[in-house]
Structures are given as structure tokens and as C-alpha cells.
Amino acid sequence: MLLEVIEAIRERVGKDYPVWCRLSAMEIGVEGGITLEETQVVAQLAEKASVDAIHVSAHLVGPGRRPPMAQPPGTFVPLAEGIKKVVSVPVIAVSRIPPELGESVLQEGKADFIAIGRGLLADPHMLEKVTSGREEDVAPCICCMTCLDSVTWRDEGIWCVVNAALGREREYELKSAEKPKKVIVVGGGPGGMEAARVASLRGHKVILFDDGDELGGQLLVASKPPFKETIDTFRQYMVGQVAKLGVELRLGERFTVDLLDELKPDAVVLATGVIPFVPQIPGIEGKQxxxxxxxxxxxxxxxxxxxxxxxxxxxxxxxxxxxxxxxxxxxxxxxxxxxxxxxxxxxxxxxxxxxxxxxxxxxxxxxxxxxxxxxxxxxxxxxxxxxxxxxxxxxGARPNTDLLTSVEGKVAQGLPVGDCVKPRGIREAVEEGYRAGLTL
Ligand SMILES: Cc1cc2nc3c(=O)[nH]c(=O)nc-3n(C[C@H](O)[C@H](O)[C@H](O)COP(=O)(O)O)c2cc1C
The missing domain is CATH 3.50.50.60 (FAD/NAD(P)-binding domain)
Structure with a gap:
């Protein structure tokens, strides 16, 4: 079938038009599934049938498989390398290949091209940032699969946890603020940091309060379970951006309404998060x-x-x-x-x-x-x-709305974002933070 498809496409597009095929080089976790050796034969047949390149992926299934966040970078590179050994057309490697690793894969001759999917959804400017030496400004893909989930099952358009503007670029375009404002953001979780980042990018003066010693809010705890390290990578990126943009940080300090008189902000973004929900079960106060x-x-x-x-x-x-x-x-x-x-x-x-x-x-x-x-x-x-x-x-948790009511009416613009509106996930917090930054 593959050969017939290649033949039919070639017939329609002519011999100068690039055609390549993507092969699942191995079915990992399937007993009796496709092996690399079999795919080497298929790749040679495809080459003979006139493809200009071969793109090498793989299929991961089975209950013992690792969660997507746990797939180490470059897992499928050895498969591309295996195909490259038997064909003379270019070979494309894929799957969690960050720029640095991609560069070494190319240098070592394991593949001829690197395909990047999710990384470019998280940051479409990745390549220009990397080539101009601004790696630390690349918003990192956290491999959470929200993108694939959103397009496959939810039918809501594509979503990316770290890039709220994905698929909504026109609507979410960042423009400089007409009049720079003084903005207070309360809460240094993902929603608060994103609001601070976007507001600063637009030229507002931002003061970010968090009563903890470190920025991150629930990201700090969410990155602790096994395989959740990418959440901390995202946190570090956000902390870096907030610092770089000159956001004034007031860590270890609890924001109170009295500060409004002293600081006289034009707007307050409330990203105060949640309070854990404690069910009423007899004995719940026990020290165990x-x-x-x-x-x-x-x-x-x-x-x-x-x-x-x-x-x-x-x-x-x-x-x-x-x-x-x-x-x-x-x-x-x-x-x-x-x-x-x-x-x-x-x-x-x-x-x-x-x-x-x-x-x-x-x-x-x-x-x-x-x-x-x-x-x-x-x-x-x-x-x-x-x-x-x-x-x-x-x-579960309930929204921390303590400040919400007390700030109301005391500031020109009050914008609640993230879990303090309703407990959800990082994506919603980041998106609402982005939108708050855009609205200011
Ligand atoms: C939103 C989304 C849609 C995808 N759709 C397809 C598809 O239709 N066919 C396919 O072979 N792979 C598809 N993939 C897999 C990608 O081509 C790629 O193999 C995968 O994302 C791993 O590479 P990455 O780590 O650079 O994203 C999709 C991936 C994403 C994230």
C-alpha cells in the first residue's frame, strides 16, 4: 500500500516535487510489533519508489509505557540512525529534540534533518532565539500533550500550556500599551507571573507580590512527583523572564489592601490561587x-x-x-x-x-x-x-478569594486570574494571566 501511495503521489506531483514518507520504525511495547530491522527494509523500498526523504518516528503503546513527560529527549534518534544506515536519501529525526541535541545529532551524522513539533508550538520563535544566542528566552515545551489532547479529543482549537497565544495569534497579539500603568500583581504562580510578563512586555510598570520566598506558586509543588521536572523548567523560564523584564519583586511579603494607598496602582491582578479543600471527616484534624x-x-x-x-x-x-x-x-x-x-x-x-x-x-x-x-x-x-x-x-482545593472582595471598588481595574477564579490547571492560569496582561 505504501509503495502504491508513493507511486500515485509521484505521478501527480512530478519528479521535482519533494515527497517524503514518515515511518513508524518500531512499535515499542507491542509484542510482535514492527521492528527496526523490518522498517529498514520498508525504508529501502520507499527510497526505490522515489521518496526524497524518510522521516523516522515510532509508536509507543502498552500500560508499562512511560508518560509523555518522561520520554527522555531524543528517544527515537537511534531509530533514525538505524534507517540512515540503509538508505541514501536524507533522514529526518523527531520527538523531543531540543535545539542543542538536534545540533549534535546532525554533527554526529545520525540524521540529516531535525523535525520539531511541540517545541515550536510552545515557542514559534525558538529558532530565531537560539540562533541569536537567546536560549534562555525560549518558552520550553513541557511535554504535557495538551496540544494533542486539544486537537484530538476536545475540538476546541489547539491549546498550549506555556503559549496562550497559540492558534489565537491575531486576537492575542501584544501591542505596546497606549498609556503605561502601574500594575500590582498578587501571587507569583503561573497566572501571576504570566500577567506580570505580558504587562511588562507591553510597557507597564509591574510590582509582583508573593508571600513565599520563591516564585512559582503551585508549580513548585506540581514539579515534585516523578516525571514532572519539565514543570520546573517552565517555572525557571518564567522566573527568568519576569526578572529580565524588570518586574519589581516583593517576595516573602503578604499584600494587604492598605498597600493600595501607599502604592496607588492603576490596576491589580489577583492571582492568589487556592486553599486546599479539607473534607469534613471525623478525625481529619489528626496529626497523621x-x-x-x-x-x-x-x-x-x-x-x-x-x-x-x-x-x-x-x-x-x-x-x-x-x-x-x-x-x-x-x-x-x-x-x-x-x-x-x-x-x-x-x-x-x-x-x-x-x-x-x-x-x-x-x-x-x-x-x-x-x-x-x-x-x-x-x-x-x-x-x-x-x-x-x-x-x-x-x-481538591477551593479558590482563595479573600482579597477579591476587599480590593473591589478600591482600584480602577481589578483582574482575578487562574485558580482564585476557579481551581483548574496551569493552562487556564497562564491563559488568564496573558489575557489580563493584554487587557491592562
Ligand atoms: C498537535 C499534534 C498533532 C500531531 N499530529 C500528527 C499527525 O497527524 N501525524 C503524525 O504522524 N504525527 C503527528 N504528531 C506527532 C508529531 O509529528 C511528532 O512526531 C511528535 O509531536 C514528536 O515530536 P516533537 O517532540 O518535536 O513534538 C502530532 C503531534 C502534535 C503535538
Whole structure:
């Protein structure tokens, strides 16, 4: 079929028009799947059938596969190299190849071209930044697969967590502000940092308050579970941009409404995030009950841990604890784990929970937490106590709206962004931060 397709295309476009084909060089994780050796034969046949280049990808499936964020850079380069050995037309390598690695792949003769997909969605100016020595200004792709998820399943147009303007370039074009304003941003999470970045780019004078010692907000904790390091790469990029743009940082300082009289801003962006939701279960105040953030920042847990809450945060925290050798039970009221999670991330995440031996109890009703553990009513109505030394709360969060009402009416423009509007994810925070920066 491939050869017939190549032949038919060639017939239509003529011999001077470039035609290349993309081959899945290997089906990783499929028993009896395509091997590199087979693809070498197919590549030679395609070359004979007149393709001008071969683009080498691969297929990753199976429950044991790594989540997309965990695919190390350049995983498929050896496959391109394997194809290059047997054909004389140029070979294109792909899949998480950042510029520096791409350069060495070319220098070492492993491939002739580098294809970059997600990296250019995150930052379409990547190449011009790299070639002018501004690597630190490249917005990094975090490999979260929101782009693919948005175009494949959501039908909402493409989204990128780190690039709010992707696919909305005209609407979101940054223009210098007509009149520079004094802007206070409260909260140094992704929404606050993005608002500060965009407002500064447009010429506003920005003061960013965060009561923590470090910028990042929930990015600081979100980057802690296994394979979430790219979130910290994004945080570092944002911190770098905010500093470079001359945003005045007031870290370790809690913003209060009294400061409005002193600072007299024209606008306040509120990016105050969330407060963890603590469900009303008898015994929840026990000292063996910890918040997810405490655990991910290094609080000690006992050997037997119950995680309350089975959405993304609960599941990733469970994987984090399982990696430390703890015995973990995840409990949730709903019928299924991680329902709000992109399937490309969800399948390997649940696969990991299962292969690492997590116990999963869905559809429970909580009765009480005691020193012995967590007592629930199971789906079948049975009363059961799951023994635990530590109980970790991953039961969601509620918006931190404390400042919202007190700032209202005291400043010309007040713009809430991100989780303090409604708890969601990094994408929404960044997008709303961008829009606030654009509106100012
Ligand atoms: C939004 C999106 C759509 C894609 N669509 C296709 C497709 O239709 N066919 C295909 O072979 N690969 C598709 N891919 C895979 C990319 O071609 C590429 O192999 C992959 O993104 C890995 O490279 P990267 O790390 O440079 O993004 C898509 C990827 C993304 C992110």
C-alpha cells in the first residue's frame, strides 16, 4: 500500500516535487510489533519508489509505557540512525529534540534533518532565539500533550500550556500599551507571573507580590512527583523572564489592601490561587493527616499511606510515595481515577499505579479517620477500615478569594486570574494571566 501511495503521489506531483514518507520504525511495547530491522527494509523500498526523504518516528503503546513527560529527549534518534544506515536519501529525526541535541545529532551524522513539533508550538520563535544566542528566552515545551489532547479529543482549537497565544495569534497579539500603568500583581504562580510578563512586555510598570520566598506558586509543588521536572523548567523560564523584564519583586511579603494607598496602582491582578479543600471527616484534624503539598515538599509519612482523592494530584502523589517504597491505598468517592486527565497522560499514570502495587478503592463514603486508619463504607455497603500510618489529603482545593472582595471598588481595574477564579490547571492560569496582561 505504501509503495502504491508513493507511486500515485509521484505521478501527480512530478519528479521535482519533494515527497517524503514518515515511518513508524518500531512499535515499542507491542509484542510482535514492527521492528527496526523490518522498517529498514520498508525504508529501502520507499527510497526505490522515489521518496526524497524518510522521516523516522515510532509508536509507543502498552500500560508499562512511560508518560509523555518522561520520554527522555531524543528517544527515537537511534531509530533514525538505524534507517540512515540503509538508505541514501536524507533522514529526518523527531520527538523531543531540543535545539542543542538536534545540533549534535546532525554533527554526529545520525540524521540529516531535525523535525520539531511541540517545541515550536510552545515557542514559534525558538529558532530565531537560539540562533541569536537567546536560549534562555525560549518558552520550553513541557511535554504535557495538551496540544494533542486539544486537537484530538476536545475540538476546541489547539491549546498550549506555556503559549496562550497559540492558534489565537491575531486576537492575542501584544501591542505596546497606549498609556503605561502601574500594575500590582498578587501571587507569583503561573497566572501571576504570566500577567506580570505580558504587562511588562507591553510597557507597564509591574510590582509582583508573593508571600513565599520563591516564585512559582503551585508549580513548585506540581514539579515534585516523578516525571514532572519539565514543570520546573517552565517555572525557571518564567522566573527568568519576569526578572529580565524588570518586574519589581516583593517576595516573602503578604499584600494587604492598605498597600493600595501607599502604592496607588492603576490596576491589580489577583492571582492568589487556592486553599486546599479539607473534607469534613471525623478525625481529619489528626496529626497523621497531611496535605499533599506537605508530603511533596518532603514531610515524612509512615509506611502505610492512604491518599484521599483520586484525581491527578492524588494519583501522582501516590506514585511519588510508591517510588519511596510505601504501601499506598488511593480512595475516592467517585467511580473512576483521574477522570479530568488527558488520556495520553491518564493511561500510563494508572498503569504505573497498578504495576507499582497501589490499592484502589473507588466509590467510598468516608466514615472516620483514626490512628488505626481510614474507615469507609465501600461501594457494596460494607464497613471497612484500611490501616494507615499516614493519611494524605488530595481532595481538591477551593479558590482563595479573600482579597477579591476587599480590593473591589478600591482600584480602577481589578483582574482575578487562574485558580482564585476557579481551581483548574496551569493552562487556564497562564491563559488568564496573558489575557489580563493584554487587557491592562
Ligand atoms: C498537535 C499534534 C498533532 C500531531 N499530529 C500528527 C499527525 O497527524 N501525524 C503524525 O504522524 N504525527 C503527528 N504528531 C506527532 C508529531 O509529528 C511528532 O512526531 C511528535 O509531536 C514528536 O515530536 P516533537 O517532540 O518535536 O513534538 C502530532 C503531534 C502534535 C503535538
Amino acid at each position: 493527616v497531611l496535605l499533599v503539598s506537605e508530603v511533596l515538599f518532603g514531610a515524612e509519612t509512615g509506611e502505610r499511606v492512604v491518599v484521599i482523592g483520586g484525581e491527578l494530584v492524588g494519583c501522582e502523589t501516590a506514585v511519588y510515595l510508591l517510588q519511596q517504597g510505601k504501601s499506598v491505598t488511593i480512595m475516592m468517592r467517585g467511580p473512576e481515577l483521574a477522570t479530568n486527565v488527558n488520556p495520553l497522560v491518564r493511561v500510563p499514570l494508572i498503569g504505573r499505579l497498578k504495576t507499582k502495587g497501589a490499592s484502589i478503592l473507588t466509590g467510598v463514603q468516608y466514615e472516620e479517620i483514626t490512628e488505626a486508619g481510614v474507615t469507609v463504607r465501600t461501594e457494596t455497603g460494607e464497613r471497612r477500615t484500611v490501616e494507615a500510618d499516614t493519611v494524605v489529603l488530595a481532595a
